Amino acid sequence: MRSKPVTLLLATLLLAALGPAAAQQPQPPAPQQADAIKPGNSRLADLMEAAQTRHIKLWFAGITGNWKLAGYQTRQIKTRLQDAASLYQSLPVDDVTTMAKPIAALSAAIAAEDSKAFVKAYGDLTAGCNSCHRELKIGFIELKAPAANPFSDQVFGAGKRK
Secondary structure (H helix, E strand, O other): OHHHHHHHHHHHHHHOOOOOHHHHHOOOOOOOOOOOOOOHHHHHHHHHHHHHHHHHHHHHHHHOOOOHHHHHHHHHHHHHHHHHHHHHHOOOOOHHHHHHHHHHHHHHHHOOOOOOHHHHHHHHHHHHHHHHHHOOOOOOOOOOOOOOOOOOOOHHHHHHOO
16 A cells, blocks of 8 residues: 555656646536436435425325424425525526415415415415426326325424414
């Protein structure tokens, strides 16, 4: 095993020998320049997967009347969408900003503790997600209200107690 000074010297000599050719190598694009609409973009996919998890939890919080949890999940979804818009400038701005209306409607329904308005606003949010996916040519990712609770370790009605 070589000592650190020898390894550092060899690395420095190698870079010097490469000279201008090494400096001309293209740099990978910054996250803002990455093509966010490609399905394989893992960073965007991670943000959207987190939003999908929040989408599911939002549903169960709302239908059980846990308005504090529903509000929290709505804020988390909004944050994920804002993160996506700021990190991936190639996302169509209209797709992200059109989500503001259903999120505002959800927030209003939650503040009013209105189950009927919540279900409608949740449907509008889901339709907005699906519309964006279709526009980005990833319509094969389609959301709906969940039929079963995958989070059996969470008590969704717990927040109803004051």
